[in-house]
Amino acid sequence: MIRKKYMKFSTYIYEPDKSIEVYKETEKFFEENPEIKKRIEELGWIYHTVGMIIPQNSENFWSGHYFPFNDSWEELQVSFTQICFGLYKQAFVSLRGGLELGMLSVYFNINDDGHNAVAEWLHAKENREADTPFAKTIWKIILQNDNIRKFNEKHNIETVHKNFGYLHDYVHAKGAKHSNQMGILKNNSQTFEAELISKWLKSYADIISLICTLHLLKYPISVVRFDYNKKFGIDIPSFGGLEEYNFDKIAAILPDKYIEDIKLIAKEDPTTQRTIQEINALPDMTEEQVEEQIINLEKMFIKNGEGFTSWLDDQEKQLKSFGIEEFDNEMKARIELLKKWAEENNFMEPKAKRKGWDI
Structure with a gap:
């Protein structure tokens, strides 16, 4: 069998062919550790499912209010691809981007006017209002939501977010530990690093857990168990509700007591209870x-x-x-x-x- 020769670039040591070799080792790693592959797939499906919670209607469908979440999901997928090719530092940088965009999804939609609030940022206008807000500003705004504020008082999820501060070190390369030199087997090019895959997966799972939690709190109707098919058939409108099997997927990855407390919040949330009553009053589909x-x-x-x-x-x-x-x-x-x-x-x-x- 003739080995395919890849294009070479003189003076460069981080060449594409090195990443292809790392990818082969990564594939082998996933084949030998199917539980890790399954975990990554499950987390991806869960994050994709969270996007279903964000309401879509005729007023906001093309507005861009969904863009931060969608871009967050794409950034997380890019991070996974970088892990597969041995670009570990870049993978952690993309994790930070995915986290930030996931937070912005809640931030811009906090008052249910995301179709207006997102506009200047979305179109990258040349003014301060269009700048991506700092984490402190994001939390100041989203904690104005009663559901998030109450939950934070009990579970301190703002601190959970602050604990991701280490991702900032990858963006600014804080020493060799957070540079392209990271890794036990590291030489002066891409290498396969099983321990870095495990470290990445822990961060990936924790980010998904936090962003899921914030979206459930913003749209607590998502935790209400209800047979929407009975009322809408296969054409369930996008109002924040989830089918039970999708809710179960999300619940399985959240910390203890999270779902229990979000359900209590949903019971006290006037908008949630009013919406469920209105849906329940609809005739069943034949x-x-x-x-x-x-x-x-x-x-x-x-x-x-x-x-x-x-x-x-x-x-x-x-x-x-x-x-x-x-x-x-x-x-x-x-x-x-x-x-x-x-x-x-x-x-x-x-x-x-x-x-x-x-x-």
Whole structure:
């Protein structure tokens, strides 16, 4: 087997090919430690789920109020990628960025006017109001929220945040310990460091725990167990509520008593209780109404995506992935209905092919 030769750059020692070699060792490490790989995956899903808590409506959908959280999630993913390639200092710098952006998600939306509050910062205007606020300013604002203030008085989460101050040292390279020289096996290029992966994972998990907690406190309806499918079917509006299985994922990683105390806060939160009462007063969805929602959603995927033929292939692959050989009668009827509709409307093939796009 001929080893692929990577491009070389004279005078540079931190070359891309070194990172590729480190990545191979990182892959092997995850294969030999599947529990660590699983932990990283679970934490990623949990953080992604927290984004579902932030309300989206016609007024704020394109406003940018969701940008800080989304960018936080992207920054954390970049941090993970840097860990995989042996860029450990940079990974911790990105962790700090993810933490800061996660805090800003709560800060800008603290008064439910994030669609306005975020505007100047989002567009990087040349004024002081557009500057990213210091941590002290962020806490001054978010502690004006009664839920966060009460919880902080008991659990001191402001100190939890201050304890992440060590991440600042990676940004400014406080000595060799926080520089590109960090690592037991370190020479003058990228190296695989199992201990640094463990250290990174601890920081990653702690950051996700704190940002999750703050979002649950800002939107305490998220901790209320309620069967929203019964009232909304598959089209649950984005108002801060979580389906129970998503709530359970988040609850599993938080410190003892956190969920218990946030639930107590939710019971005393007027907005939460009023919203739950309004939802509970809605009529239950019928099976026919839910099926109509499903049909309309699948029609949208077929019409605007790969067409019916590819859609059906995907359904069959998914079926087999669960070890099932045949669709149930309900799904068979759905397929027949969608096939007839697709044939009548010329949606059998992908949209790009139907439109003659050269992709």
